[in-house]
Amino acid sequence: MRRTGKKAAALAVTAALAVSAAGCGSVKDSDVVVTIGGEKVTVGVANFFARYQQAEYETYYSGVMGEDMWSTEISKGKSYEETVKNQILETLENMYVLEDHMGDYKVEITEEEKKKISEAAKAFDEANGLEEKEAVSGTTENVERMLTLVTIQEKMQKAMVADVDTEVSDEEAAQKSMQYVNLSLTKTKEDGSTEQMTEEEKAEAKKKAEAFQKAVKEGADFAKTAKEKELEVKTMTFDEETTTPDEGLMTKANKLGEGEVSEVIETDSGYYVLKVTSLLDREATDAEKESIAEERKEKQYKDLCEEWKKDVKIEVNEKVWDKISFEKKGIKMKQQEEIPYAEGSDTDKSDQE
Known part of the structure; x- marks a missing residue:
């Protein structure tokens, strides 16, 4: 972007x-x-x-x-x-x-x-x-x-x-939007510092991500399901040049259609589940x-x-x-x-x- x-x-x-x-x-x-x-x-x-x-x-x-x-x-x-x-x-x-x-x-x-x-x-x-x-x-x-x-x-x-x-066309400026959840592979210690999860904890996080993904893939409301599973929903706009929060993640996001839910995507920082909400976010595109x-x-x-x-x-x-x-x-x-x-x-x- x-x-x-x-x-x-x-x-x-x-x-x-x-x-x-x-x-x-x-x-x-x-x-x-x-x-x-x-x-x-x-x-x-x-x-x-x-x-x-x-x-x-x-x-x-x-x-x-x-x-x-x-x-x-x-x-x-x-x-x-x-x-x-x-x-x-x-x-x-x-x-x-x-x-x-x-x-x-x-x-x-x-x-x-x-x-x-x-x-x-x-x-x-x-x-x-x-x-x-x-x-x-x-x-x-x-x-x-x-x-x-x-x-x-x-x-x-x-x-x-x-x-x-x-004059800039919609095609040149097009910005998509999505919502997503991220299950981190780190945890916070009592002193405020962070450390990597154990293999067992990582497996549990992946299992939770898969359960969430399955539910929303089958039509459950993304935000409501996330709340039920105590997951935070984040939103962002993006295009083909966007590389954050993870380049591989965004490559996969750009392949999704409107309303489509991703598989569980594993990155170095955690497990992600994405849902593209618009292929042309009007406000972000105009900006x-x-x-x-x-x-x-x-x-x-x-x-x-x-x-x-x-x-x-x-x-x-x-x-x-x-x-x-x-x-x-x-x-x-x-x-x-x-x-x-x-x-x-x-x-x-x-x-x-």
Whole structure:
């Protein structure tokens, strides 16, 4: 089942910040992080954008990931900080390239938008003290520049995908639905940990699954029979790309007709009995249509950005960029008010595509 990847991330410039450490290495706001064609992206602009992304992550994820979130290795040889900073740098590069192509789509910043940008920069200035503003390079000039780029990115992205075909057929997006029971092959011990069942217990679980399957195969109500046998009924939607909760299980599910009940299916985790309730779940199919349409837009947007970036020389000053360290300086938001969004890092915020 398809799922869209990157989402737009709100840039909350009016938020009050809390800084846990000062300093950003021996680097000045005027130093250059990256040169894109003839444009120089300064530390001031890059640091402001990066720190606000950092603040969002720390505000919402540090409680789950812990104090060492930035040093956590999330892929071979790459920390969470490296991953997020790479995405932030790519976003900055995209925004500067988009600015150069505004004329292609007759995109302009209106006087009203300029006024709102100025007001947002003023709100940020009033919401934060000198230490916080220095930590994120939050001068009025940097804030306004970043918000201008964010606004351009928003308007350009909308224009760049305006001609994308968003019509998706039922056949392409079709989602099935089923209900199922799962008799696990593990059990919970008194201390809360789990362990494998004994062979005798597994045999008993299989016998119970077979009795349930026989009953519903002969026409008994799935949910009612499950309740009588103290089994939990779960439901899910799926298609031919679905591989969870078990790839082999889903292969068999996709071979069932509407209303058809499976045999007892054994997996590494337990015994399953499935019943397909619909070959075209309307709600799930419509949601998948939206997802596919968004994927098409996302692809066109990314493809255009990559095409345009090939036409310009991009040079990153790694020594300067490395000095903007998330691990050495923590930043969180005290409050958040959203303004126009920016293409941002997505760990999707998982979706680690």
